Amino acid sequence: MTTAFNNAATTFSHGGHDHGTCVETALAAAAGICTKRGARLTPLRRRVLELIWRGHAPVGAYDLLRALAKKQPGAAPPTVYRALDFLLAHGLVHRIESLNAFVGCAHPQQVHGGQFLICSDCGAAAEVHDPRVDAAISRRAAELGFTVRHKTVEVQGLCAPCQDRLQEAGHGN
Amino acid sequence: MTTAFNNAATTFSHGGHDHGTCVETALAAAAGICTKRGARLTPLRRRVLELIWRGHAPVGAYDLLRALAKKQPGAAPPTVYRALDFLLAHGLVHRIESLNAFVGCAHPQQVHGGQFLICSDCGAAAEVHDPRVDAAISRRAAELGFTVRHKTVEVQGLCAPCQDRLQEAGHGN
């Protein structure tokens, strides 16, 4: 299967794609995975996942909480953190360490560490899986006798559309 | 110059090295760099850097604050965060995003992003600079039209000594 959502081009396309498709695909995939594993994607967990998939920019736990609280007055920090724990454990979302925020996983079929390109301008985070990056890290760790449990790769910078736009804006100055 | 401190072997050597040398070397290097740049390594900043270099495990800002407060009753969060800002700006320490903590920089001569191997057992973080990792990330970003500003690479796992020790402990079970 080729997941059509959340590659770098889509992630950084700034509304130039049908985001409803991203959300639907992600929720359907999540439901399927949970069923297969006997895990329960409860309404609350599903709702949190849906809120995370509202955009391609990582979302903070308290942003989720505020959104959740609109329809669910009893919501408190543990409500959202417990849902996030579940989603993280099943590889349905990733935590972006450098932002203390969470983003939907583009490839939830198997749990994995992610590599992320994070645009400082539009805030979107694209998940990439470069085997060369992965291999280079694993190789270096092995050389040093270090056993890898989890890799975090987060690259801050500017996505192509934002570069273009900023350059445009610069012409007038 | 070859910096003898804080390579993976030293970092993960668990007291099997003269740590006083690490600290002295780091402080001397920091002093030299600041002088060269016309930056002021004030007693407070120097003290914070020294506290960070007490060990090879990343230290939280509030741990630093508690240590600082023993000899400096007026110390408050901004005291330590401002010192950290200075040290970060001059590349004398790194922030470990996945731990919200700070560690001394092994190669402060030029400001740079770091790659870290972080042992989940002993807590030590070794700074590595693998050009292949760096190149692989840059190459992938370039392919996607993404301009890199800062790379974060943090690998959680087990260092060699901890693996050995845990295996030893396992024999009895």
Place this chain on the structure above:
DNA sequence: TACTCTTTTGTTATGTTATAACATACCTAT
């Protein structure tokens, strides 16, 4: 020296992120 400008530090308050601990409700299988 006295003045002034800049940098650094002190101080108080608050914002933001995350978890502990215990109570309640809800499924599910016998």
Place this chain on the structure above:
DNA sequence: ATAGGTATGTTATAACATAACAAAAGAGTA
């Protein structure tokens, strides 16, 4: 129906970080 596990509600607090303004300390100059 009921016991045992899983999920959620609820209150409180821990841990991490910054805003805003005041005071002090350094550096250059008249």
